[in-house]
Amino acid sequence: MSIALTSTARPNSTQQEPLRVMVVDDSVVIRGLISRWIAAEPDMVVAASLRTGLDAVNQIERINPDVAVLDIEMPELDGISALPLLLAKKRNLIIIMASTLTRRNAEISFKALSLGASDYIPKPESTREATAAETFHHDLIQKIRSLGAKVRRSATAPASPPLAPSLDRSPRLPPAPVAQPQLLRRAFSHQAPRALLIGSSTGGPQALMALVAEIGAVIDRFPVLITQHMPPTFTTILAEHLARASHRPAHEAIDGEIVKPGTIYLAPGGRHMRVVRHGAETAIALDDGPPVNFCKPAVDPLFTSAIDVWQGGVLAVVLTGMGSDGMRGGKEIVAAGGSVIAQDEASSVVWGMPGAAANAGICAAILPLNQIASKLVRVFSGDRS
Incomplete structure (x- = not known):
C-alpha cells in the first residue's frame, strides 16, 4: 500500500464533473470523517453516506457513484457479501475495501480483490486514532482520485478483460493489449542478470499473482525479491498467496537471512528491505527507517542496494502503482549496467510507478x-534482444 502524503494533480472542475463517492460504513464517526474529507476536495462529491451494505445495494442505481468506499464488517449485509451485488x-x-489490520480482515480484503474490488485501505484501529490519521486521510483521497480517473478514462475506451485473477488458484492472464511504442526504450544490458527485483503498489497483488x-x-535459478506497498499482516498473507500461485517457497524476508535461488522474498509491511554482501553471499537487511517516497516498505531502497551486491546483473520490474517509487532506483540500476521493465498503461490499475519509469526513459521494455x-x-535464459 502506498502511503502518500502528497496529492496527485487535481483536475479542473470546469473540465469534468466531480467524482461521485459513496461511503458505506456502520460507524457514524468514520462515515462522517471520510465524508468531510471527500467534501473538502474540489474534484469529489459525497454521493451518499450509508450504514450497511444492504443500503448500498438497494440504492446504488439511484446514487450512481463512481467510487465506493466499502467497510468489511457491517450489520445486515457485510462488505464482502455486498461487493459482487454492487x-x-x-x-x-x-470499490475500495476498508478494514482494520487484523489477519481475518486482511484475508477478506484479498478475497475482495479476487472478486473485483479495485483496492483496499487499512483503517485505524479506533475512531480516536482515525481522527488523527493523516496517512489514512491522504492515502484514501489519493486512491479515490487515481482509481476514479482510471474508470472515467476507460468509460470512453473499448472494453477490456478484467485484470484481477482469483487469488485462490493460479490466475489466467487476459489477452494482450497493445504496448505503447512511442516511449523511449533502452537496449537490454549485455550483462547476464543475476537477480530479479519487482516493485508494485496499487493493483500489485493481482499483478504479482x-x-x-x-x-x-x-x-x-535466481533469487526473486519483491517490494509491494503494504502494511503488516497484509504482507504475511500476500507471501502465502505468492507461494500458492508460484508453487515455490515465498515468505516475508527475515533480517540477516541468506538470499538463495528458488525462493521469493517479500518486504514485510512497515520495514524497508535491502540486500547486502555477507562474505561471499548475499543477505537480507531490514530497517525501520523513515518512509521513502512516502512509503514503507519502499521500492527504491531495494533497487539501489542491489547494485552494491550484483552491480549490473540486476533486472528490475516496475508494476502497477501510484506515485513514482522505483523510478530513482531504476535509474541507478540502469546507470550501473542493469535493465528495467515497466508494465504498460493499458494493463495497469494505476500507471503511476511504471509510468514514471517509462517516461524517464530508463526502460528496456514497456x-x-x-x-x-x-x-x-x-x-x-540469455535472450537480451
Missing part, C-alpha cells in the same frame, strides 16, 4: 502484464 448492478464501479505463476523457470513473464524467462 458490481452486478454497476460493472465499472471502483499473475506474474509469479508464469516465471517458475526464473525463480528456480509491456502488458501478460507479456512480462515470457520476456523475463527469455532474458534470464
Whole structure:
C-alpha cells in the first residue's frame, strides 16, 4: 500500500464533473470523517453516506457513484457479501475495501480483490486514532482520485478483460493489449542478470499473482525479491498467496537471512528491505527507517542496494502503482549496467510507478502484464534482444 502524503494533480472542475463517492460504513464517526474529507476536495462529491451494505445495494442505481468506499464488517449485509451485488448492478464501479489490520480482515480484503474490488485501505484501529490519521486521510483521497480517473478514462475506451485473477488458484492472464511504442526504450544490458527485483503498489497483488505463476523457470535459478506497498499482516498473507500461485517457497524476508535461488522474498509491511554482501553471499537487511517516497516498505531502497551486491546483473520490474517509487532506483540500476521493465498503461490499475519509469526513459521494455513473464524467462535464459 502506498502511503502518500502528497496529492496527485487535481483536475479542473470546469473540465469534468466531480467524482461521485459513496461511503458505506456502520460507524457514524468514520462515515462522517471520510465524508468531510471527500467534501473538502474540489474534484469529489459525497454521493451518499450509508450504514450497511444492504443500503448500498438497494440504492446504488439511484446514487450512481463512481467510487465506493466499502467497510468489511457491517450489520445486515457485510462488505464482502455486498461487493459482487454492487458490481452486478454497476460493472465499472471502483470499490475500495476498508478494514482494520487484523489477519481475518486482511484475508477478506484479498478475497475482495479476487472478486473485483479495485483496492483496499487499512483503517485505524479506533475512531480516536482515525481522527488523527493523516496517512489514512491522504492515502484514501489519493486512491479515490487515481482509481476514479482510471474508470472515467476507460468509460470512453473499448472494453477490456478484467485484470484481477482469483487469488485462490493460479490466475489466467487476459489477452494482450497493445504496448505503447512511442516511449523511449533502452537496449537490454549485455550483462547476464543475476537477480530479479519487482516493485508494485496499487493493483500489485493481482499483478504479482499473475506474474509469479508464469516465471517458475526464473525463480528456480535466481533469487526473486519483491517490494509491494503494504502494511503488516497484509504482507504475511500476500507471501502465502505468492507461494500458492508460484508453487515455490515465498515468505516475508527475515533480517540477516541468506538470499538463495528458488525462493521469493517479500518486504514485510512497515520495514524497508535491502540486500547486502555477507562474505561471499548475499543477505537480507531490514530497517525501520523513515518512509521513502512516502512509503514503507519502499521500492527504491531495494533497487539501489542491489547494485552494491550484483552491480549490473540486476533486472528490475516496475508494476502497477501510484506515485513514482522505483523510478530513482531504476535509474541507478540502469546507470550501473542493469535493465528495467515497466508494465504498460493499458494493463495497469494505476500507471503511476511504471509510468514514471517509462517516461524517464530508463526502460528496456514497456509491456502488458501478460507479456512480462515470457520476456523475463527469455532474458534470464540469455535472450537480451
